[in-house]
Every structure is written in C-alpha cells, then in structure tokens.
Amino acid sequence: MKTKFFLVSLFITSVLCSQTVTSPEIEKLLTEIIGEKDPGLFIGVVKNGTVIYSGVRGLANLQHQVQANSASSSNVASVAKQFTALCILKLSLKNKLSLEDDIRKYFPKLYPNITDSIKIRHLLNHSSGIRDYADLMSLQQNPWWRQEGLDNDDVIELIEKQNDLNFPPGSEYLYSNTNYTLLTEIVAVASEVSFHDYSKQLFEELGMKNTQFLKNYMAVIPNQVLPYSDWGNGIWQQFPMITNLYGDGFLFTTLEDQLIFEKAIQNAEQTNNELLQKSQKEIPNSEITTYGFGLELTDRLNRKAVHHSGGTGSYHAQTIRFPEEKLSVFVMSSNSRIWSGSIADKIASKMVSSTNLKKKDDYLAQIPKIEAIDSNQLPGLYKTSKGKIVRIIEKEGVLYYQVDNNNPFKLIKEKTSYYAVEPLPSIKIVFTQNRGMVKFSLYRPGNEPRIHTKLPEVELQGHQLDAFVGQYQNEELNISFEITKEDNAIFISQKNYKRPQKVEILTPDDFLVSDYKLMIKRDIFNRVKEILLTTNRLKNVRFTKKTNLIFQPKINLKST
Structure with missing residues (x-):
C-alpha cells in the first residue's frame, strides 16, 4: 500500500505553543474538518498514561446512515506494521527466532543467487532491498487493488520469481510492504500456529479484544467502518476493497482498543513490560536507525518522536508518540477528503511543551x-x-x-x-x-x-538513437517494453499503453518516462545491452535487450 504523503509544513514550521489544547478545542476542530453526515473521523489523545481525549464524528456507513463511535472498527493501513513487528519481537524474546536469522531459513526458494545475508531485522526496518510487491504488480499493469482475492501467498509466489534486490541488504532504507508480508510467514513458522492466531493471542494479552488482521475481505467484521471517496466530484462512492492481504496493513481496530494500546506503551516502564519498551527503540545491530519495529524513529515537530502513518484506499491513520512528553496522538478515518497525519500534527503542536524543543542544527x-x-x-x-x-x-x-x-x-x-x-x-x-x-x-x-x-547539455541524434531501438524483456515479471524511433526522438510502448510515450533524454545513459527512470547499461563494445528501471519503491529492475542487437566481432582478450 502506498503511504499517502501530504505537505504539512504549515504545522511543522509554525511556532509551537506550550498551551495544552482543551477538549472543546478538539471538538471544534472535528466539526470544522467534517460534517455529521460525512465518513467518520476518530481522534484519541493519551497523556501520562491516561486518556485525556476520545472523540468521533461522522458516519461509519453512509448507505444506512450508521453513526460512527469509539467501538467502530476501521482499517489503519500501514500503522498495522508495528503489530506485525511486535509478533516478531515477542518470538525473539522467547528465543523462538533470532533477528539475525537469514530469511532463507524460512524461505529456501528466495534469492538463491544472492550471497549476502538477508536478515529478519532487515525486513523489519525496510533495509532488505526486497522490492515492493505493489509496485511490481503496477509495473505488470495489474495493480494489487484490482486483484480479487489476492493474498499473502500470491505475494510470496511473486517474490520467489525475483532474482535481484534493490540494493545490498543493510546498505539503504527503502520502504517496502513486501518485507512485512514475509514477516507474517516467519511468525507462522516460528510460532507453529497461523499468523492470525498468534496475532490474536497478542491482541488479547494487550486487552485489544476488537482488533484483528483481515482474513477474508468478504467476512463480516462487527461494527465495520466502510471507506469512501468522492474522486473530486463531490459524490461519495464506496472504495472497493477486494484483497485478502494482511501484515503489512489491513488491521481492523477501534479507537477504544488503540487508546488501550497507547496507555500500555506509556505505562510500559512502570509495568516492566519488556516487549513494549523494546518495541519503541532502534533494532539492535541495525545499520538503519531511522526506522525500527514497524515505526519511524525520526523527529516530528522538532521533537524526538516515534510515529507511523498509513493509507489504503480511503482508509488512513496516524500514530504519533512523543516519549519525552509522555504524549500520544492517534487519528484514523475512512474519509478520503482529509488526512490523518496533518490532523494529528495540528493537535500535537498545541499539546507539546516548548521546553522539549530540540536544539536546531547550525x-x-x-x-x-x-x-x-x-x-x-x-x-x-x-x-x-x-x-x-x-x-x-x-x-x-x-x-x-x-x-x-x-x-x-x-x-x-x-x-x-x-x-x-x-x-x-x-x-x-x-x-x-x-x-x-x-x-x-x-x-x-x-x-x-x-x-x-x-551536466553538459546533450542531444542525441540519428544513429545514436538507433542504438536504443528494440524490445526489452524482464524475465522475473514476464513483461517487456519496446523503444522505437520517430522524427529524431525515441518512444517507449508497453502492452495496454494507449499510445507510445516520448522518452526524455537527460544524459546518454539516463532517460525519464513519466515516473520511470531508465539507466542504460552497455557491453564492452559500448552496445546497449540492458536498461535498469527505477520507480517509487523499485530500483534497478533489469530489462535485457532482445532485438535489434547490432553485431560487432568479439575481441580475444587473451594475450597471445
């Protein structure tokens, strides 16, 4: 699932006051953001281990005009990752697995040609280099959200066909939902029960009795909130959700349960809850310190923070924790016109203390x-x-x-x-x-x-452009594209394209087409042999040239 991104610099760069926001102020904010008959919005605030605000406005179901309340169950999308990570961490603390385990211990068919160790901790903080399944499916022109009944097994089957990684494990951070899909299977193998059963046991231990990962999109979820978008025309439509994915998202939960969890996090030190304490910190031995156990560990509002956002279709959510303030703000909604992240920031900016501002770097x-x-x-x-x-x-x-x-x-x-x-x-x-x-x-x-x-200006012409003409194939995804030349320009086309798209030549080896970046790779004779495609959460997807190969004699490099 693509996490939604909105510029919230208005809140980030504003002068933050130390005045504590009152319940009437949040109520006023709620009424300003959505109407009573709009899809629902849920807001909760916990301070010093106590719920100081819980509010809901709008409808859970527009068709039947069902009012949303704190027991309504909504999808928090990628905010769910912290709970999948909790399952892994719990198994680690019980010595059922090690975060240093190579994932091929659990997936022997994955990446047989990759010699670097791909560790469980690399999955947890998105440093594995494993490509995002949603972007791979988009590249196949078969988006995940269109595939009725798509489940985790389908994702794993797709990844088993991949030979390459985005980058060497541990060398970079690049968010990938695939990481958390794989973690669900590791939980099942290590615990010897299904991921759904193991996570259900965890939620019961936490007192979150109305929280569950999706099993079947057709299953009845009590008090379910439905997702709605208007696609800019002002007419509400229900957003179709027809997949059976889980672990990287698709957690249905209530405001009541999330506030129970936020209280448990804040009180973890007092209750000596090792699991919850460690879940809010960096992963031991990790090269990446900005992302931990399903949580971002970067500053927010110029303060130390632990947070995560998520968006799936019209569902979205945001959790922000300020550990030094013992303050948590949780927001979720099924209304595509608004964004939980900016709402959470606006509330938090009024509640954090001015004394905990981090010293700005000079x-x-x-x-x-x-x-x-x-x-x-x-x-x-x-x-x-x-x-x-x-x-x-x-x-x-x-x-x-x-x-x-x-x-x-x-x-x-x-x-x-x-x-x-x-x-x-x-x-x-x-x-x-x-x-x-x-x-x-x-x-x-x-x-x-x-x-x-x-860079110096470059303009390729004639025979220089001829070198790129041909068909390019990616065996892992079983897809291809073709480059053609017309009027001193080159164009790229793929199955289901309405028309060929013009290629923008940045340098002789760097092209741009829409949001695809293409890097040209050549052989020792300077012939184009393949193109590496980069877009969003994919890097260097290899397309090998299959046609229009210009013959040149091979040179015997052995000394005579």
Whole structure:
C-alpha cells in the first residue's frame, strides 16, 4: 500500500505553543474538518498514561446512515506494521527466532543467487532491498487493488520469481510492504500456529479484544467502518476493497482498543513490560536507525518522536508518540477528503511543551562564502555522486527545483546565488562556480549538504538513437517494453499503453518516462545491452535487450 504523503509544513514550521489544547478545542476542530453526515473521523489523545481525549464524528456507513463511535472498527493501513513487528519481537524474546536469522531459513526458494545475508531485522526496518510487491504488480499493469482475492501467498509466489534486490541488504532504507508480508510467514513458522492466531493471542494479552488482521475481505467484521471517496466530484462512492492481504496493513481496530494500546506503551516502564519498551527503540545491530519495529524513529515537530502513518484506499491513520512528553496522538478515518497525519500534527503542536524543543542544527554555518554567478548559467540538469539527477528550470524569470517529473518547487532568492525552497524555507540551495563548473549544494537541518554538479547539455541524434531501438524483456515479471524511433526522438510502448510515450533524454545513459527512470547499461563494445528501471519503491529492475542487437566481432582478450 502506498503511504499517502501530504505537505504539512504549515504545522511543522509554525511556532509551537506550550498551551495544552482543551477538549472543546478538539471538538471544534472535528466539526470544522467534517460534517455529521460525512465518513467518520476518530481522534484519541493519551497523556501520562491516561486518556485525556476520545472523540468521533461522522458516519461509519453512509448507505444506512450508521453513526460512527469509539467501538467502530476501521482499517489503519500501514500503522498495522508495528503489530506485525511486535509478533516478531515477542518470538525473539522467547528465543523462538533470532533477528539475525537469514530469511532463507524460512524461505529456501528466495534469492538463491544472492550471497549476502538477508536478515529478519532487515525486513523489519525496510533495509532488505526486497522490492515492493505493489509496485511490481503496477509495473505488470495489474495493480494489487484490482486483484480479487489476492493474498499473502500470491505475494510470496511473486517474490520467489525475483532474482535481484534493490540494493545490498543493510546498505539503504527503502520502504517496502513486501518485507512485512514475509514477516507474517516467519511468525507462522516460528510460532507453529497461523499468523492470525498468534496475532490474536497478542491482541488479547494487550486487552485489544476488537482488533484483528483481515482474513477474508468478504467476512463480516462487527461494527465495520466502510471507506469512501468522492474522486473530486463531490459524490461519495464506496472504495472497493477486494484483497485478502494482511501484515503489512489491513488491521481492523477501534479507537477504544488503540487508546488501550497507547496507555500500555506509556505505562510500559512502570509495568516492566519488556516487549513494549523494546518495541519503541532502534533494532539492535541495525545499520538503519531511522526506522525500527514497524515505526519511524525520526523527529516530528522538532521533537524526538516515534510515529507511523498509513493509507489504503480511503482508509488512513496516524500514530504519533512523543516519549519525552509522555504524549500520544492517534487519528484514523475512512474519509478520503482529509488526512490523518496533518490532523494529528495540528493537535500535537498545541499539546507539546516548548521546553522539549530540540536544539536546531547550525547547518547553515557550513555554507561557504557566496559569490555572484550569472543567473543564466543556473538552469539545467544536475547530478549527485550517487547518480540522482534533478533539474533547475526557469519560468518567467523564476527558478524552480524539480525531481524527475514531480511537481517543481519554487526557489525564493534570499541572497546572491542563495535560495530557499518554497514551501520548505528551512531547505537552502546555494550555487557555486569553480573553473567554469557550476554546482549547487542542498542544505537541510540535521543532514550533510548534498552536492549536485551541473551536466553538459546533450542531444542525441540519428544513429545514436538507433542504438536504443528494440524490445526489452524482464524475465522475473514476464513483461517487456519496446523503444522505437520517430522524427529524431525515441518512444517507449508497453502492452495496454494507449499510445507510445516520448522518452526524455537527460544524459546518454539516463532517460525519464513519466515516473520511470531508465539507466542504460552497455557491453564492452559500448552496445546497449540492458536498461535498469527505477520507480517509487523499485530500483534497478533489469530489462535485457532482445532485438535489434547490432553485431560487432568479439575481441580475444587473451594475450597471445
């Protein structure tokens, strides 16, 4: 499931007050966000181990006008990952498994050609390199949400056909729902009962009696909240949910149960609950420290936080915990017009104490002396040392920063060759020039500056474009695409495309088509032999050239 992303800089960059928000203020917020006859919104706040607010507004079922309440059961999407991780952690504490186990102990058919160890802890914090099944299915033009009855076994069968990873295990972080699908099977093998039975036992121990992972989308879930979207036309429609997936999401729970859990988390130290205490911390021995046991471990509102969001169809949810404040905010909804994350931030920003603000990094002190550069030299393509390409474009005298084909961000000039990024003014871009080479450095709080070097303009023509023409095949997914040439441009087409799409040539080895980034790989004779495709949660998916191979004699490299 793709986690929904909305810019909430309004809340992040606002001045945070130490005044505690009152129940009437949250009630007012509720009424401002949705109407009584809209799909429901659920909000809960726990402070110092006690529920200080629990509120619900809207309907659980529009067809029958059923009012939502704190016992209504909604889908929290990827917020569910923390509970799958709890099952793994519990088994680890009982010595039923080790987080250092290679997952091939449980999946002997996976990645036989990968010699690096893929550990359970790599699955937990999305550093395994295993590709996201949802994006793989989208690449096949068979989206997961269209597949009636799709279940975890289908996902595992798809992954068993994969030969490559996005990257070596432990070397990077890239969110992938597949990780948590695989974890459910590990739970079943290690516990010797089904994942549903083991997780049900966990929920009962936690006092969450009305929480359960999906088994069958047709099954009756008592007091179920239905999901609704209006797709921009103002007319509510029920969002179809026809799959049987679980573990990476699809947890149905109530506001009552989630507040029970938040209280247990806050009181874990007093109750000496080792499981819950460890679940909120980094994974031992992990190379990645920004994500733990199904939870993000990054700052929020400039404070230490433990949090996670989720979105599946019209369902969405957000959990935010501020451990130093002993404050938790939980929001969930089945209403696609709103977003739980921004609502949770708005509530939390009024409740956190001003005394726990983290000291801001003096990251701007790293900026060198700024020199004037002819602004006409700034637009163009820039590349990082890791191969990421971005562009600086100019429109009507204004500069914009753009990644791939995403919406560009306006650059606000603050000084000579010094810009802030709108709407995130804490991000600065500084242009420099040395011996005619233009670069820019991107500065962000808490991060090392990222240097981008301007690329020379390139224009490929004639026989140079002929080298790319042909059909390219990916055996793992059993899909192919074709590149053709017309009027000194190349186009890409795939089955079910309405029409071929024009390829944007960034460099002789880097192409862009919609949200697909294509990297050209050549043989020792400089012939195009394959294309590596990157998009969203997939990296370097290999497509081998099958047709229009230009013959060149092989050279005997052995010395005579």
